[in-house]
Amino acid sequence: MGITKSEIYTKQQNEIAQIAKVIGHPARVAILEHLFKAQSCICGDLVEEIGLAQPTISQHLKELKNMGFIKGTIEGTSVCYCIDETNWESMQQVLTSFITQNPSSKNKNCC
Amino acid sequence: MGITKSEIYTKQQNEIAQIAKVIGHPARVAILEHLFKAQSCICGDLVEEIGLAQPTISQHLKELKNMGFIKGTIEGTSVCYCIDETNWESMQQVLTSFITQNPSSKNKNCC
DNA sequence: CATATTAATTGTAATATTGCAATAAACAAA
């Protein structure tokens, strides 16, 4: 039915999935990479940089902002986006703790 | 249009997104966690463990298998699933290298 | 004020994802 049954999972499982989902699109990966590399704030060159239409980029930025990955401040007619460092670090930790798991030694050669 | 324009991104960006996308669903997070914790191979208790219908679990397992997260060996009528350690480690690295990024010091206080 | 510039919003179309009932397939055991 296209709807995820969030209520049957733990809070942590939902959180991990939510964070990963945002990273689960190459446009958003590209945006984040761009913001990480930038020597200064990026104020709208993302459109030509990435090659999607302006409304599409705007939509991806909105999603990134909603999840707390980035923040934007208005500067004249343009908007200055950058990584929300505090949030990023906490999400970094949530994802890392999941990813750095390794199979328990006891089941290493059962398959 | 619901279709991702993969061709405009780098190979690496697509790879990161693809891996993250699989983790981007709580059911698959739950399955992976279960397989990590398991003292022995899991052969089908995932359905009652997680609380989704059997075809749904089967579908998520298929996706995990397609991406190389897990592998399954047939044992009689049941199937034994476990983490594909080699693949897991390489995907671990791809995601980690993206996640462990931090904003360059030069743009720290521009927003 | 009129005009340009930049970003957000709205509306819409196409495709993808999630979930399950029903069924099939594969095998073990009686």
Add this chain to the structure above:
DNA sequence: TTTGTTTATTGCAATATTACAATTAATATG
């Protein structure tokens, strides 16, 4: 062979996501 057990597949229905054209909103500049 028949019956049970376990997992995969098929076929849907509902919802979500991706993308963009058209428009709007907000602000700067002439």
